[in-house]
Amino acid sequence: MSVALEAPAAQTRTGGYFKNPWRKPRVLQGVTIAYLLWSLLPVVIAVIFSFNDGRSRIIWQGFSMRWWTADPTDSILHDPQMRAAIAQTYKLAILVVLISVPIGTLFAIGIDRWHGRPARGANFVMLLSFVVPEIILGTSLFILFTTLFKFVHLGTPAEFLGLAVFQVSYPAVIVRARLLTIGPEYEEAAMDLGASPSQAIRRVLLPLITPAIFASVALVFADCVDDFVTVNALSGDASTETVAQKIYSASRASPTPEVNAAATVMLITTLLIVGIGLLLYRRFNRGQAGGSAADLAQL
Amino acid sequence: MLAALFVVPAYVVVSVAFGTVDFSNFGRPVPYYAPWWWSFDTFNQTLSKFWGPEAIYQDALIRTFVYVIAASMICLVLGYTVAYFTARKATKYKGLILILLVSPLWISYLMRIYAWQGLLDSGGPINVLLGPFGFRHTDLLSGLPITVIIGLVYGYIPFMILPIYASLDRIPESLLEAGRDLGASGGQTFWRVTLPMSRPAILTGIVIVTLPMFGDYYTNDLLSQSPRTSMFGNLIATQKELLGGATRTASLVLILSVIVLLPMMYYLHETRRASERAA
Numbered sequence: 001m002s003v004a005l006e007a008p009a010a011q012t013r014t015g016g017y018f019k020n021p022w023r024k025p026r027v028l029q030g031v032t033i034a035y036l037l038w039s040l041l042p043v044v045i046a047v048i049f050s051f052n053d054g055r056s057r058i059i060w061q062g063f064s065m066r067w068w069t070a071d072p073t074d075s076i077l078h079d080p081q082m083r084a085a086i087a088q089t090y091k092l093a094i095l096v097v098l099i100s101v102p103i104g105t106l107f108a109i110g111i112d113r114w115h116g117r118p119a120r121g122a123n124f125v126m127l128l129s130f131v132v133p134e135i136i137l138g139t140s141l142f143i144l145f146t147t148l149f150k151f152v153h154l155g156t157p158a159e160f161l162g163l164a165v166f167q168v169s170y171p172a173v174i175v176r177a178r179l180l181t182i183g184p185e186y187e188e189a190a191m192d193l194g195a196s197p198s199q200a201i202r203r204v205l206l207p208l209i210t211p212a213i214f215a216s217v218a219l220v221f222a223d224c225v226d227d228f229v230t231v232n233a234l235s236g237d238a239s240t241e242t243v244a245q246k247i248y249s250a251s252r253a254s255p256t257p258e259v260n261a262a263a264t265v266m267l268i269t270t271l272l273i274v275g276i277g278l279l280l281y282r283r284f285n286r287g288q289a290g291g292s293a294a295d296l297a298q299l
Numbered sequence: 300m301l302a303a304l305f306v307v308p309a310y311v312v313v314s315v316a317f318g319t320v321d322f323s324n325f326g327r328p329v330p331y332y333a334p335w336w337w338s339f340d341t342f343n344q345t346l347s348k349f350w351g352p353e354a355i356y357q358d359a360l361i362r363t364f365v366y367v368i369a370a371s372m373i374c375l376v377l378g379y380t381v382a383y384f385t386a387r388k389a390t391k392y393k394g395l396i397l398i399l400l401v402s403p404l405w406i407s408y409l410m411r412i413y414a415w416q417g418l419l420d421s422g423g424p425i426n427v428l429l430g431p432f433g434f435r436h437t438d439l440l441s442g443l444p445i446t447v448i449i450g451l452v453y454g455y456i457p458f459m460i461l462p463i464y465a466s467l468d469r470i471p472e473s474l475l476e477a478g479r480d481l482g483a484s485g486g487q488t489f490w491r492v493t494l495p496m497s498r499p500a501i502l503t504g505i506v507i508v509t510l511p512m513f514g515d516y517y518t519n520d521l522l523s524q525s526p527r528t529s530m531f532g533n534l535i536a537t538q539k540e541l542l543g544g545a546t547r548t549a550s551l552v553l554i555l556s557v558i559v560l561l562p563m564m565y566y567l568h569e570t571r572r573a574s575e576r577a578a
Contacts (some may be wrong), residue, residue: 025384028388029384031377032380032389035381036396039456040403045414045418045456049417058422058423116499117312129305131506131566132559133513133514133555134511136556137308139552141308141546143308143311143552222405229517244407247413252520256356263407263409274405
């Protein structure tokens with residue numbers, strides 16, 4: 001009896017599933033959740049295994065801080081090579097942020113104000129460095145620094161220049177997008193009210209583009225920490241290798257959870273910087289339409 | 300100034316590619332800066348490895364195209380689905396999903412591929428999961444094309460999702476309602492309104508995932524380590540390490556630049572048109 005009652009009910013439910021356009025999108029939802037798990041779960045597992053007690057990164061052998069602090073030679077705290085790699089990564093990222101973000105910001109203001117041929121040319125080059133496969137850029141610079149510009153030594157100077165070249169375009173593009181939405185009106189109003197052009201830039205334009213600058217700092221920092229191809233092409237020897245390179249070379253030999261620990265340190269740093277960047281972005285962007293996450297997606 | 304930073308390296312690469320190598324001096328390259336001295340020996344030699352009887356690079360070239368096309372198609376189908384759900388159906392979880400979608404961009408690419416390497420290791424969790432389907436003892440890291448292709452998808456799919464999401468998010472709801480009011484079914488509205496309107500974003504997405512894939516060699520190195528799956532990027536990376544390989548490296552870089560020139564120009568053209576429309 002109950003079976004007979006249930007059958008038609010189930011039928012109308014499936015019928016409704018095909019007819020009602022505002023139904024719950026179960027398939028789409030399933031795919032999206034599966035995708036998110038697929039994209040993030042491996043990283044979570046890699047982080048967890050940095051606390052593994054054994055040498056394996058796939059078989060759990062108990063919790064320990066062995067690869068972080070305890071092991072006298074192979075933990076990231078005591079392994080001189082890994083410590084050097086972490087320091088080198090930070091050094092490069094900070095240097096590049098300090099140089100690229102101001103230059104990129106000036107570039108954006110320049111492109112926005114000039115118009116005409118040179119501005120379009122600069123904009124073209126900027127976008128070009130976005131899409132050129134990194135291996136072309138990195139290898140070209142390697143060839144340049146080993147033939148014509150021999151005074152740029154492989155190692156920190158070459159790595160820094162290589163990164164800075166194409167990291168300039170992030171702040172340039174982001175700040176420029178911001179400038180386009182602001183328009184020239186505020187500056188003009190300031191100058192009507194008696195501000196000099198430099199005052200107008202300093203006291204009106206700069207506060208308006210501050211959120212974009214914070215976003216650029218976060219993005220450039222994350223990208224420098226992440227970079228492998230350019231740095232790998234331009235690092236001279238093992239002493240100027242970064243964490244990304246250590247991950248690469250270790251994973252081709254016999255990786256231990258020490259690599260996981262080093263990668264986790266980088267992950268935490270980047271997330272911290274990005275988090276702070278986002279918070280500041282929000283703070284300075286208050287009262288503007290759209291959430292910060294939506295803005296990020298527009299980038 | 301920035302232009303000089305691109306033009307000078309490009310010219311040096313050309314000069315090195317069309318120069319020779321000094322084997323008495325540790326195989327250092329001897330670039331010919333003056334065009335009338337250019338020698339095309341090495342370049343032609345490199346080129347002949349792609350076509351003709353001694354085409355030892357041909358496999359890698361074809362493989363590059365097959366892998367890149369397969370991976371970007373998977374990126375497109377999966378990415379579009381995820382972007383569509385996020386833009387249209389995610390309702391109150393939209394912000395959270397967006398953050399999760401963006402977060403891979405903040406996590407080191409090498410670390411993410413490294414994480415996969417661990418999972419795919421023989422005897423690892425994926426082997427165990429696939430065990431019932433007969434993959435219990437398959438070494439997934441021994442140079443399987445499918446591993447490399449999925450690795451590429453994994454690495455670059457966020458760059459596909461984000462532009463498509465942004466464009467879908469901008470389509471006004473009223474347009475879709477209009478489509479439905481005029482009698483189109485849900486599927487028809489999608490095919491005749493949503494899809495055409497997101498076409499520019501699809502093309503942009505395809506270009507920005509394929510370009511880095513063409514130069515990728517580390518995904519391959521980490522997930523396969525076998526010459527049976529090596530791609531164009533691996534050719535360059537290998538030559539660069541060789542003594543006296545500079546001329547060949549430069550030649551390969553030139554050839555790759557020509558290959559990616561067309562999609563690159565398309566992207567630049569599209570971006571300019573979009574910014575002119577916005578202005």
